[in-house]
Amino acid sequence: MDNVDRPKLVASDVDGTLLDPLERVTPRTAGVVGRVVAAGVPFVLVSGRPPRWIPPVARAAGLTGYAVCANGATVYDIASGEALSVHDLAPVVLHDVTHAVRGVLPDIRVATERTSVGPSPLAAFATEPGFRNPWGNPNGMDGENPEVPTAEVLGHPATKLMIRHSGLTSQELAAAVLSVLDGAALEVTYSTNRGLIEVSAAGVTKATGLAEVCAMVDVPSSRVVAFGDMPNDVHMLRWAGHGVAMANAHHDVLAAADEVTAPNSEDGVAQVLERWF
Structure with a gap:
């Protein structure tokens, strides 16, 4: 890849990619991110995380630009x-999906993420009784919303619907949900294999969110290098001019990438970017 032109925009997934296994931005990675930004090249965080979970990563990496959140459903300044923009699932869709999946898998538990352009009286995160986030709250953020009735979880527009089943892997759960929702044209993906999947509106992926940012800064996809490790990164890596998978990536990501770098435990993102910056 040494003969590839220096990118005009760098896009990176956060967990399992930019962050090391202890959820830190290492000094080596922070250093090269700083050089990218100093060169006038936007460095965009592209994550399944909601906006409220972005600031600690941005501070550690020294970033003040844009982030793509909720698997492409939100562009965040x-x-x-x-x-700056939000692509929601309507309440009727949230109800229909949950009802259909619960007819086949009655033990699922659901939660929704909500983001708005401008102030909103709604809690950003709503969970029905029994829902458990498999990774906890990143960076020690523990002020999440308490459990509420299922009707409240599903009764407002949401950037994504999260479905949890403690007895299945995420891959197994995704396969089951996709079979139930066949023809619904919704986006179903996951960023952990611990029994959690995420449903977004039709056509909403990390690639579409990143395309919004690239349009804002006038950078073509061909001049983007993107990094990722889980199935929710596949569309982005295929869309970018050069998609890079971490060595610790899911097999679907490895198959979609143009290059495989070192794992996140060995500064894989930095190792690629140091060729140019």
Whole structure:
């Protein structure tokens, strides 16, 4: 890849990619991110995380630009702390999906992420009784919403519907849900294999969110290098001019990538970017 032109935009997944296994931005990675930004090249965080979980990563990496959140459903301005665009699932869709999946898998538990452009009276995260996040709250953030009735979870527009089943892997759960939702044209993906999948509106992926940012900064996809490790990164790696999978990546990501770098435990993102910056 040494003969590839220096990218005009760098896009990176966060967990399992930019962060090391202890959820830190290492000094080596922070250093090269700083050189990218100093060169006038946007460095965009592209994550399944909601906007409220972005600031600690942005501070550690020294970033104040844009982030793509909720698997592409939200474009977020890090400096202002405001969402610039949101692509929601309507309440009727949330109800229909949950009802259909629960007819086949009655033990699922659901939660929703909510983001708005401008102020909103709604809690950003709503969980029905029994829902458990498999990774906890990143960076020690523990002020999440308490459990509420299922009707409240599903009764407002949401950037993504999270479905949990403690007895299945995420891959197994995704396969079951896709068979139930066949023809619904919704996006079903996952970023952990611990029994959690994420459903987004039709056509909403990390690639579409990143395309929004690239349009804002006038960078073509051909000049983007993107990094990822889980199935929710596949569309982005295929869309970018050069998609890079971490060595610790899911097999679907490895198959979609143009290059495989070192794992996140060995600064795999930095090892690629140091060729140019």
